Amino acid sequence: xxxxxxxxxxxxxxxxxxxxxxxxxxxxxxxxxxxxxxxxxxxxxxxxxxxxxxxxxxxxxxxxxxxxxxxxxxxxxxxxxxxxxxxxxxxxxxxxxxxxxxxxxxxxxxxxxxxxxxxxxxxxxxxxxxxxxxxxxxxxxxxxxxxxxxxxxxxxxxxxxxxxxxxxxxxxxxxxxxxxxxxxxxxxxxxxxxxxxxxxxxxxxxxxxxxxxxxxxxxxxxxxxxxxxxxxxxxxxxxxxxxxxxxxxxxxxxxxxxxxxxxxxxxxxxxxxxxxxxxxxxxxxxxxxxxxxxxxxxxxxxxxxxxxxxxxxxxxxxxxxxxxxxxxxxxxxxxxxxxxxxxxxxxxxxxxxxxxxxxxxxxxxxxxxxxxxxxxxxxxxxxxxxxxxxxxxxxxxxxxxxxxxxxxxxxxxxxxxxxxxxxxxxxxxxxxxxxxxxxxxxxxxxxxxxxxxxxxxxxxxxxxxxxxxxxxxxxxxxxxxxxxxxxxxxxxxxxxxxxxxxxxxxxxxxxxxxxxxxxxxxxxxx
RNA sequence: GGGGCCAUCGUCUAGUGGUUAGGACAUCAGGUUUUCAUCCUGAAAACAGGGGUUCGAUCCCCCUUGGCCCUACCA
Numbered sequence: 001x002x003x004x005x006x007x008x009x010x011x012x013x014x015x016x017x018x019x020x021x022x023x024x025x026x027x028x029x030x031x032x033x034x035x036x037x038x039x040x041x042x043x044x045x046x047x048x049x050x051x052x053x054x055x056x057x058x059x060x061x062x063x064x065x066x067x068x069x070x071x072x073x074x075x076x077x078x079x080x081x082x083x084x085x086x087x088x089x090x091x092x093x094x095x096x097x098x099x100x101x102x103x104x105x106x107x108x109x110x111x112x113x114x115x116x117x118x119x120x121x122x123x124x125x126x127x128x129x130x131x132x133x134x135x136x137x138x139x140x141x142x143x144x145x146x147x148x149x150x151x152x153x154x155x156x157x158x159x160x161x162x163x164x165x166x167x168x169x170x171x172x173x174x175x176x177x178x179x180x181x182x183x184x185x186x187x188x189x190x191x192x193x194x195x196x197x198x199x200x201x202x203x204x205x206x207x208x209x210x211x212x213x214x215x216x217x218x219x220x221x222x223x224x225x226x227x228x229x230x231x232x233x234x235x236x237x238x239x240x241x242x243x244x245x246x247x248x249x250x251x252x253x254x255x256x257x258x259x260x261x262x263x264x265x266x267x268x269x270x271x272x273x274x275x276x277x278x279x280x281x282x283x284x285x286x287x288x289x290x291x292x293x294x295x296x297x298x299x300x301x302x303x304x305x306x307x308x309x310x311x312x313x314x315x316x317x318x319x320x321x322x323x324x325x326x327x328x329x330x331x332x333x334x335x336x337x338x339x340x341x342x343x344x345x346x347x348x349x350x351x352x353x354x355x356x357x358x359x360x361x362x363x364x365x366x367x368x369x370x371x372x373x374x375x376x377x378x379x380x381x382x383x384x385x386x387x388x389x390x391x392x393x394x395x396x397x398x399x400x401x402x403x404x405x406x407x408x409x410x411x412x413x414x415x416x417x418x419x420x421x422x423x424x425x426x427x428x429x430x431x432x433x434x435x436x437x438x439x440x441x442x443x444x445x446x447x448x449x450x451x452x453x454x455x456x457x458x459x460x461x462x463x464x465x466x467x468x469x470x471x472x473x474x475x476x477x478x479x480x481x482x483x484x485x486x487x488x489x490x491x492x493x494x495x496x497x498x499x500x501x502x503x504x505x506x507x508x509x510x511x512x513x514x515x516x517x518x519x520x521x522x523x524x525x526x
Numbered sequence: 527g528g529g530g531c532c533a534u535c536g537u538c539u540a541g542u543g544g545u546u547a548g549g550a551c552a553u554c555a556g557g558u559u560u561u562c563a564u565c566c567u568g569a570a571a572a573c574a575g576g577g578g579u580u581c582g583a584u585c586c587c588c589c590u591u592g593g594c595c596c597u598a599c600c601a
Contacts, residue, residue, distance in 0.1 A: 009601050044600055113599075120598095129528035130597065155599055172531070181529045181597095189599040196601050220530055220596040243532080250593060278538095281550095285539060291549045293538095310539075313594065317537050320551045407564060439560075476560095487560035499562030 002034030004211050006060075006067070007200070009041045010052030013261035014059045016316060017215060017245040017253055020279045024242060025213040026065045027280075027304035037207060038070030040085040041200070043193045053085075059262060063276055064297045069207075081207040086199050093194035096202050096232070097156045097187050105231035106187055108144045109136040109157045131183045132157065156188040158197070158224060158231075165223045170211070170240035170306050177223040185224050197221060201228040204237055213240045213306075216313070217252070240306050243283045244313040253316055265321075269386065269413040273332065274325040276300075282314045294327060322411075329410035333378065340374050368464055376403035383409050383416050391417060391424060397509070404505035422495045423509055426518055429496035431525050439484035446489035447526040452479070453490050454519050457512065465508040472504070493522035 006022040008014075029036035038060070040053055057073050060066070069079025077084055086093075100106035109132075111119075120130035137159065139147075148154060160183070166176035187198040194202075204212060219241050229236040247257040254260065265275055276297055286292060287308040295303075344367050376399025383402065384392065391398050401423040402409060408419045421427070434446040441449075456475050460468065476486045487503045494506045494515060507515050 007601095011601090041601065047600070109599095116599090124527070127527050131528085153599090157599095169531095175530075177529075183597075186599050191599075193599090195599070200601090215595095216531065217595055217601090241531085244595070246594080248537090252595070281538070283538090287540085289540060289548080291540075293550060312532050314539090315537060317551070320538060323551055411563085436561080483560050485560095491561060495561090497561085501562090503560060 002029060002032045002210050003037060003208055004029045004034060004213055005037040005039050005204070005207065005209050006065075007039040007041050007203075007214075008056060009044065009047060010049055010056055011047065012049035012052045012055065013263055014056060015253070015260050016262055016279065017260075019060075019063070019065075019262050019275075020245060020282060021213065021215055021242060022060060022065050023063075023276065023280060023300075024284070024304070024306075024309070025211075026067075027300050028211060028213060028240075028306060030301040031304045034210070035068050036065075037079065037081075037209070038067035038084065039203060039207065040071060040087075041196065042085060042087045043090075043195065043199050045191065045193070055263075059266075062266075063262075063272055084207075086194070086203065089199075089203070090193055092206075093198055093202055094188060094192065097194070097198060100158070100187070100228075100231055101156060103231065104159070105161075106156050106158050107137050108139065108148075108154045109184075109186070110139075110147050110152045110154050111135055112153075129181070134184060137184070153190045155186045155190050157184045158187050158228065160184055160224065160227060161230075165226060167222060167226055167236070167239060169219075170238055171309050172219075172241060172311060175219065175222075179223075182223055182227075185221075197224055197228065201225050201232075205229070205232070205234050209237050211238045211240060213242065216241045216244050240309070243310055245282055246313045246315045248315060250313065250315065258316075258318075269383075270321065270325050271328055271332070273297075274321065274328040277328065278321045278324045280304075282316065283310045284308055285310070294324075294331070326411050329382075330407075333382075333406070333410065336378060337375065340378075341371065344370055344374070368466060372403045372465075373399065375406070376400055379403060379406060379409050383413050386413050387417050387420075391420065394424065397423060400509040404501045404509055422497055422500060423506075426494075426521075427496045429492070433492045433496070433498065434489055434522075434526065436484070436488050439488040440482055441485055441488050443526055445485060446492075447523060449481075449486045449489045450493055450519055450523050450526070453486070454516060454523070457507070457516060457519070460512070463508065463512050465504050468507050469504040489522070490519065493519045 004025040006018075006025045008018050008022075026036045028034070038057070040056075042048065042053075053071060054073060057071065069077075069081060070084040071077050083089055097106060101108065111132075115135075116132070119133060123130045136157070160179055162179055164176065164178050166174060168174050185197050186195050188194055203209075222239060222241075226236050245253045247253055249257070251257075259265065262275065266272075273296060277293075277295055280295060280300055281293060284304070285308050286295070286303055287305070379402040380387075380395075380399055387398070398420070401420045402416075405416065405419055409416055431443060434441055434443055452475070453472075456472065460471055472486070473483070476483055479486070491500060491503045491506065494500070494503070494510060500506060501509075510518070
């Protein structure tokens with residue numbers, strides 16, 4: 001039975017790299033019908049952050065990475081190997097450290113931080129590797145007892161055996177170390193709490209973890225961990241060390257060079273599916289020559305394997321994340337719209353629209369308005385937190401406006417208010433905007449076009465996008481003009497912008513009165 | 527300084543002892559379109575270097591170089 005764990009220290013936010021580690025540990029367990037455990041490594045009291053554990057659980061579960069054992073949001077725990085929070089297990093670690101001392105596999109050390117600093121400084125200056133010099137390794141039991149009774153501060157150090165060691169990494173293969181390069185690690189700190197090394201080994205053993213999946217930065221301490229297992233007489237787990245997630249400059253992903261907390265990306269409007277998908281692909285691929293890139297969590301649970309984890313570190317590329325984000329949002333939105341389309345009209349035709357460049361189109365001649373209303377609502381759900389109060393007050397206009405800006409909502413929802421602004425009030429613009437060589441427009445023929453447009457629009461009573469489109473195009477043909485010659489001036493009159501949603505959409509959103517008002521104003525200007 | 531890991535387009539990566547070294551993002555150029563975007567088509571873009579092994583190496587081995595990680599009473 002396979003058991004994996006994710007064992008973060010609660011820092012207050014979820015690092016991108018942590019999310020990926022958690023994901024891979026979770027996926028490996030799922031794929032192999034095993035158990036995924038969450039354990040909190042909070043042995044460093046200096047780093048205590050209130051609320052961090054709750055946040056961690058919340059965020060992970062938001063992503064669907066749910067643990068079968070570990071702490072829960074209400075402060076209780078599930079699973080038979082608890083407690084799953086290291087600060088609640090300190091006696092266990094102490095007991096085991098003492099056992100090691102007993103066995104001669106560890107020893108008390110009374111060296112002061114000052115002495116250690118000095119030692120390291122001297123060693124570095126002499127070009128030697130900074131390591132503990134075993135100053136306290138051979139103290140007699142009496143001496144130890146005496147020092148403790150004198151109230152001297154102590155730690156317990158692991159005694160690295162004089163014996164070379166190696167292990168087989170599931171991702172990297174055989175890795176060997178010479179024991180003389182390994183330092184005597186502190187196991188119990190002077191505050192009586194364990195360091196990562198001890199706590200980790202003890203917990204993984206008692207929680208019956210079979211596969212330790214963690215970041216590459218742990219490779220150098222793995223031999224020490226294995227020595228610990230041996231000292232206890234336990235069997236070490238399998239190890240899989242994941243490649244690092246990197247900054248643009250190939251250093252370990254860090255705060256200084258951008259956002260590293262997954263919460264930041266959530267706040268910016270990135271969707272869960274995209275984030276998971278992107279992070280999963282950072283160092284893993286589906287293998288077998290597959291070029292598929294879009295995977296849901298459920299799909300990943302089926303196909304994930306450690307064999308396809310890459311060895312080299314991967315740079316976190318925002319552009320690619322943006323691509324995943326857009327594609328996932330579109331996919332999710334389309335599927336919601338499909339289901340809604342068939343709900344309101346079982347005759348609804350869902351087709352590929354050639355005119356709109358092979359996009360999915362919904363043809364609902366009788367229910368056009370109802371459908372677009374729903375579309376606006378759904379888009380508002382997705383964007384409301386990025387829209388200012390004033391716009392939210394005019395919900396009707398807002399939803400209409402959103403319904404013609406679907407791609408913008410998917411692509412860059414943070415900027416959506418800016419995109420929508422002109423619907424609410426037309427910006428000041430210069431008449432030179434009407435002149436567009438490519439469209440074949442001048443100030444003069446723009447005015448003519450607008451005059452004609454005004455005449456025409458006044459006669460239209462059924463103010464739907466499709467009617468507007470058909471009628472206007474028809475008129476253009478009758479007039480013998482190019483589309484651009486007629487449409488560009490209208491678009492400018494309506495938006496006052498060099499770029500905006502299309503003319504028919506804009507007319508529909510603004511409504512007859514406002515549209516005609518803006519066209520009148522433009523005619524005045526010209 | 528010591529130890530370890532790693533090395534295919536700018537980025538994420540696929541790939542094999544014999545391939546025109548494949549895909550995606552980004553970039554650029556065309557095209558469709560009422561503008562922007564979308565969309566379509568196309569282009570440019572990589573096996574770090576040197577030795578071996580081999581009939582043949584991007585692939586296997588060694589070395590070099592480079593990058594990174596660790597080197598705490600942090601994890």
